Amino acid sequence: AGATVIERCEVMQVGHDGRDFVAEARQGGEPLQVRAEVLINCAGAWANRVAQSFGETVPLTSGHPSMVVTEPIPHFLPWSLGVEGGSIYCRQVARGNVVLGGGRGYEQDELRARASHDSILGLLPQAAALLPALRHVHIIRSWSGVEGYLPDHHPVIGPSTTQLGLLHGFGFCGAGFQIGPAAGEALAELVLHGRSTIALDAFSIGRFLPPRSDAVDLLSSHPERKIS
Template sequence: MQVIVLGGGLMGTSTAFFLARRGVKVRLIERGYIGTGATVASFGNIRRTGRNLNQLPLAARSLALWNQSQELLGRDVEFRATGHLRLIFDAEARSDMQTFAEAARPWGFDIDQLEPAEIQRRFPGLGPSAIAASFSPRDGSANPRLVSPAFADAAAHHGAEIFSQAGVPEIRKTEAGFDVTTAQGRFSADILVNCAGGWGPAIAEQFDEPVPLAIRGPQMGVTEPLPHRILPVVGMWARDGGAYLRQVERGNVVFGGGVPQVDVPEGGFAHYDPAGLTRQLTKLVRLCPALADTTIIRHWSGTEGYVSDKLPIMGASGTTAGLFHAFGFCGHGFQLGPGVGDTMAELIATGASETPIDYMSITRFSA
């Protein structure tokens, strides 16, 4: 079996790694540089709280792999299980948290529900006006800038071939499988895996599988280094879109959310929009008032694919034998990444997956 994986983000590199680890011959092809799409723009959040309930088995599989990441990859990608604190500031959000907590329990996921006194005792200085919070102690974060190159290098160590700066691929279905022509050469394989992120629908459409996906850019920023006092990842339960932050070990506070993502034209680039900065920072300071006088040193955005029903595309093609998809993770795919790669490798190598993924099939959009 020969497999071509298109896309060098976390989904593509982890899929290539777990395939190569199974002894499958793999070529990973990335149009630009490894890890510079949605992955590098990510906040780096590894959270299960608030996730679609059907995704919890995949999230659990992925969390187990995050805990093995240094052993698997041979390097530190800064995974830290610092816990995920999600603050609540109004009754609607508290109701949403309690509904999720009750619904998630049968799936094997329990979250701690905290009252104000407990928040201030355990996390002094965070959310002083919060009326409640949830806490998931086993969740945390990792460094988005390190993880895709680490998976790509580890895949190469297991025999995968990695091709970056390959440009937009030309794909042709053949009797034997697929031919892919790129700036780095022409390649053939029995299996093609579409992990192209926001560009995934263009590949799927070539095989009569249109996907309603919009490309949007998150609004991210980072502060100057500060004394390290914020241990957990901090978020917000909010129906209008909550902000979130985390402090890295070097002291900088990475933040995002609080404002809508910016639409990105097809073939264009995502940009940071300063128009929403005041609104974003107001929510950020509500999470941590001590940040009010902090200097912001950089803003950025990136390219993320958002499917119309807010669920990603994952699994086998409904039209073409040998074609598989894993794209469109709607801004919440970072936590799932290793689990996606392991599950896709299992599905491709064995024809089945122990983790249920049928609800993410691309066939849900077929006529």
């Protein structure tokens, strides 16, 4: 659809030169500069670095989910399943493996995390009690990752209060796969039209910032854009 995807590319710093956003990046040790009229800050657990570059510091912290996957077994679970108030959630993929999550892993460094033994040992009896079909099934792999969390457990979605053309979409607190399609649709509408058919006021980054008399109102002063 006309997009260019640049993989394994670390953004070192980002700013605005009065006309465009400018990202200074590094790909395979080589410098790379990316320029754009609109910047969407979807940097996950590292999104605060981008926000801080434009004077919008938020209390974003990192979390590390603990995940395991079983060997393939005959299909028995047609839904994504989660226990309200519990620490287990799961789904079965097309190949038959059951992916389960629960508890917290631990940070290896700023970029990596691992599932903890305690979280896995706590997850397995819950899985067997909830889904008896798993009682004699082997776990074949475990992993973790780095997610961004905010104090109110709601994401930041919508325009910056300091920089026209800057949009945020981060801090999904472990629920990004669930609401990602709606968030993506809302952000695409903001880029194209400067407004969203989905009400986003509750998700504004401004809820973590002191009130500003000069806040940027992207929704009321945004020309129609065409994406090239």
